[in-house]
Amino acid sequence: MTNTHKTISTHIPGFPRIGAARELKFALERNWRGELSDAELEDVGRDLRARHWALQRDAGLDFVTVGDFAFYDQVANHIQLLGCEPARYGFQPDQPQLSRYFTMARGRGAANTHAAHADHDAGCGCGARDADALPAAAALEMTKWFDTNYHYLVPEFTPETAFTLACERLFDEVAEAKALGHAVKAALIGPLTFLWLGKAKTDGFDRLSLLDKLLPIYGQILDRLKAQGVQWVQIDEPILGIDLPAPWRSAFENSYWQLNQVGVPLLLATYFSPLEENLSLACRLPVAGLHVDGVRAPQELASIADWLPVHKVLSVGIVDGRNIWRTDLDAALAVLQPIVDKRAGKLWLSSSCSLLHVPFTLAAETALDAETRSWLAFATEKLAELNTLKQALHADAGADTALATSRAAIASRRASPRVHQQAVRDRLEHLPAGADQRRAHFAERQAAQRARFRLPNFPTTTIGSFPQTPAIRAARASFKRGDLSLTDYEAAMRAEIADAVQRQEALGLDVLVHGEAERNDMVEYFGEQLDGFAFTQHGWVQSYGSRCVKPPIIYGDVSRPQAMTVSWTVHAQSLTGKPMKGMLTGPITILQWSFVRDDQPRARTALQIALAIRDEVADLEHAGIGIIQIDEPAVREGLPLRRSRWTAYLDWATHAFRVSASAVGDATQIHTHMCYAEFNDILPQIAAMDADVITIETSRSDMELLNGFGQFRYPNEIGPGVYDIHSPRVPDQQEMVRLLHKASAVIPPANLWVNPDCGLKTRGWAETESALRNMVAAAHQLRAVY
Ligand SMILES: Nc1nc2c(c(=O)[nH]1)N[C@@H](CNc1ccc(C(=O)N[C@@H](CCC(=O)N[C@@H](CCC(=O)N[C@@H](CCC(=O)O)C(=O)O)C(=O)O)C(=O)O)cc1)CN2
């Protein structure tokens, strides 16, 4: 390495806030149950921040990042910082900020009830307790953060929306970090991305028109940060990586010209996607530095290194913030070396994006086999990688040991016989043409299925999971600790299944489910049973609020050593004369919600998973299960951020689904399920999946989402969700009848199913049974009419 001047700096766009042992999750849920005071919760937050900053400093980073912490969500923090809490909450100025924050995040029930709380199960001590007089208010809508499995709270905008600098939290955190002696880089979501992520609540309102009111508040924030002596302010504008309408693109230059006047150095941060037509704009903006995602868009690094004016800092996100693989440091150095030469003194190294999307540390993974473990780097280990890269570029011999270890791990992963399975490769190679086609067309299958199942019109069913009660979770925890034997655990789960079947029979549902009691998570559960997957003990990643997921790790060719769900499903079917729906997670969702290998195209991994699911489908059919659901809630989330890449993705994604679903006879009915998403963009591809029945989440949009399916003349059967499962509120019969009439106006009634929006695992039994009782009654009412 040539550069001996120690001029390269390191930083990260953000760090996970949930805590090494999910301390934040447990503190939040105790606070919501009223078991932990607000002051105690603030202490937990302060303690976590201090520990996370210390980790960054001790790893050798040149700055700690302040502003990435949030008690629920970073976008929600900005709603308070910018003083734009929606008026519909009717907050009083004297209401404590934290209680307002959780009310926006979780909703507020009517006086003395907890009816409108989102996520009631996690405790219900929030809004209602200090706001008896205020009317019920639904939580802010939640939606996916770009193409991740993280969900943010959606800001609401109207022509009346006003902004003020309304929250001291960010400045308090900066003061905390400074008091601890850290070099501080503060992080903010940029004004354009903030407006883009919000939703206009008035028809036809253009939220970009709020920009002129918003910029002065950003100016005030920057003034304050400057006065506090922060060295840099990172401003995230990830929307520079998507296809932006022209007015949004052209708003950047003037906005950043204004913000740059403050005189605090700004690092404009982009990530997740190539800049493409925004590349020269991003290089030109009047800011002191630009951060780019060198993992998702390595092909752009050379031109950015050329085009970005030499006085500006270039921050290269070279360590993958979206995946858990150890960085190939030699490959990274080969990419970085030419840039070092071009950008003397103005190069920073970073993770590609915030480390929010990866687990905290590998140190806790004592059960992972040593070989697999050596291939991985979680958030904490990624900090060390950045330091090694910096040392290597500084020609500092201190990097040599780390480089050697890394080299050995990369070589071991490349050569490991555990990664490559010839049988899997051969099967993919020789997949017969037509393996992704059902034998007959839908009309013929529909006739065969009607003759077989003789279901009434408006058949009723549920989406799969029933309440994951504390007893179920405790039994599983006890089994995993070794306190409960496999036999006893399985007996307990079989009893839960029997209970769920009995309750469904009593409710009079037409197509039953076993309830998924034996599953920790719909993706992790399958990952644990498939070859080519590894799973962690503590690899939690925040999904929303206090809710986390533990994504499995796909490290090798995927195969299914044995049937995964057959005995549970057959047990459930043996308890009832009604059809029992087999319940599987589809290949795209397993792919999307796992950490995926980066040594082959995603399409190939998806197809390997599809073949494993295909075998499971065949085994279920062989065991007499006539209806099989293959859940694909993550198809829309997997769409590339750039439209130009949609077709290629949708082609392999629908192919993989069809491969998983097509091995069955005409009279076997395949269902799929998708949660709330912008379906209209991809209706032809949803139709091309050719499931006999699709259930979708529609109740929150008042069935509006169904219009697209109607206009498109969606050919197969549909179950539009008739009630929202995110709230414990019990919908009444008439409400659901109204929605079903609405649905019948756009979809032929003979093709309609009746079901909730999604699975019921986060609900309690009492509200579940009441809601389903009303749902079955609503279906009966419709049958009498059509
Ligand atoms: N992977 C995935 N992504 C998804 C969804 C999903 O279902 N799965 N749904 C959408 C919404 N996202 C969601 C994400 C998480 C949860 C959720 O409920 N998470 C649970 C964990 C679920 C789980 O894996 N539970 C395990 C482990 C539970 C656990 O933490 N146990 C304790 C001990 C508990 C005890 O002693 O009782 C421990 O291990 O420390 C189990 O049931 O076995 C949580 O954070 O609380 C819900 C929705 C979109 N993305």
Ligand SMILES: [Zn+2]
């Ligand atoms: Zn769902």
